[in-house]
Amino acid sequence: MIAFGTYEFVAHRQCYRPPVPSFPKLDDVWDALKAADLSTQAFDRALDAFPVRNVVGKLFARLDAVHSSGAEGSTTTFTDLMEYQTVLKRAPDVGDARQVEAAAVAFDDLALDSTEPITAIKRIHKRLFEHSTDQMKKEQAGRLKTYPNGTMDPDAANGIFHYCAPHSVEGALTEWRELTLGSDGKPELLRQALSHWMFEHIHPMNDGNGRIGRLLVPLLMKQKGALNNACAFLGESVYHDKDIYIEALKNARRSGDMLAWCRTFSFLVNQTARNNLERLRKLGELYEDWLSRAKPIRSHSVAHRLLPWILVTPRFTVRDATAFTALNGDRTTFAAINIAIARLRDIGIVELEGTARSNRLFGAKEVMSLFEVVGVRVPT
Ligand SMILES: Nc1ncnc2c1ncn2[C@@H]1O[C@H](COP(=O)(O)OP(=O)(O)OP(=O)(O)O)[C@@H](O)[C@H]1O
Ligand SMILES: [Mg+2]
Incomplete structure (x- = not known):
């Protein structure tokens, strides 16, 4: 299936190089996009009006870290994370809690400034893996991958779909950055939907790409001025509907049609923002x-x-x-x-x-x- 994007061979592995995806027709995605926009903006305004400062960082980004890591198999709960953050530094699985906290600390670190996105992904990756007990992961913390990585896919050759080849990552990321930072009047959430799809297909780091990619969405929405707070999370919905999320990522690659992916992405962001708005109200x-x-x-x-x-x-x-x-x-x-x-x-x-x-x-x-x-x- 070589319909969309190109493949490069690295040590007998067929590695996918994603193209810069095109925006779908606005009319076709409008209802889903508008709903997501309205919910995130309502959540953003409610955060601005909230009487206690930094609830987004202290609670909602922490919750997102728990969900986003939970989607990737972490077992640390919100309660565990809150306890781990005390002077006791205690958790049922301390290593796991440390990684979840690292995702939250990466949010704190990046929500305040306008870090260039390729530097941002390296900084998040460093936070996630600098204390890893896996020596190789620890050494790679903050660096782009050096070996091809892949995921199980029954349709792919040998049952594994390989992401972007290491030697093409820098070039692909440069194109990705241009798409991500673009400013031609297109709805920002739609741009970030495409950016997330491309990022996950580049898969620039050896591990952590799911968590890093999902964290970039709120950070970039704020950085680009679409929201006052870095609050366009999608971790909670991905946690609950991971299969739908992965299928939509895959289907867009297979068909080259970004519409269904953009609708799914909007749905995930909408759902999470609505839940968060309700939590904030309570x-x-x-x-x-x-x-x-x-x-x-x-x-x-x-x-x-x-x-x-x-x-x-x-x-x-x-x-x-x-x-x-x-x-x-x-x-x-x-x-x-x-x-x-x-x-x-x-x-x-x-x-x-x-x-x-x-x-x-x-x-x-x-x-x-x-x-x-x-x-x-x-x-x-
Ligand atoms: N078939 C696929 N095509 C494109 N992207 C995919 C596919 N399967 C998974 N992904 C993306 O890759 C992420 C998992 O990649 P990676 O392992 O690097 O990140 P992670 O945060 O460490 O997750 P995990 O802990 O599961 O390894 C998923 O969350 C999803 O965003
Ligand atoms: Mg992983």
Whole structure:
């Protein structure tokens, strides 16, 4: 099947070189695209209006990292990740949690600046693999692939479809960057749909291409000014509908027709944005409720200052809370924070997790229940 794109032989392997895909007719994709656009923009505006800063980075990008990694077989849940981020650095599978956190940290790192996209993919890859226990992956962290990589495909020769040949990656990425950064008035989400398709077919790194490609979508939508926040995620939908996502990527290659892929991509982005918008709405209601429940606590208690932080840090120890207050130049003592947390426990905002007597872990279950991934391993 050599209908679309070209093939190059590397050590008897047929490696696919994707072309720069053409935009489908706007009329044909318009309904799906418009729906995705409206949802992401509604989510973007709601984030701007939200009373607590950086919910997108602290919660939604974390959730996306859990989903996007979960789609690739990771077992770390949102609850696990929140716990791993405390001073305890604890998780059922520490190596797995570290990788999920790395995807989230890559988001933090890149959401703030306008890194050139080829540098960005190397930076994300470095974050993902620099601490890998697999020595080869660790050495390759942040570098383009040097060996052909592929995936099972019953239609391909020998049952494996090979992505872009290593020697062609730089050239293909240069074309990809031009497509990705283009600005000729085409809808940005449509451009990023095509960019994602091309990126996954180049598959420039030895591993992590799915997670990197999905992370680029929100980052580029923000960088290109289509949204204020890097919030056009698709990890959650890919996690739930991975087969549809992969089939659509494949079918577009087989037919050369980008329409169905662009519609699927729009659907995935739309679905994730709608779910996130609903989560944010509930989070806002919860915060209002917390503020009114906390009113009886004396006004100069640090408990009030902790509330917005707990909303975006729903698992923590007293040491974490002390570090947070110190960051803001506040000299509140460990003992005073302990007392404030006890007040917040009295009104049901936080609960003690587990039975440890030192380094006690606290959690805000109401936040956690909005973000925990349904269907993934039950958190321990
Ligand atoms: N047949 C295919 N054609 C094009 N792209 C594909 C195909 N199958 C998978 N992909 C893309 O490749 C990604 C998986 O690639 P890769 O392994 O490099 O990334 P990853 O994030 O490490 O995922 P994994 O943990 O599964 O290995 C998928 O998420 C998808 O985006
Ligand atoms: Mg992989």
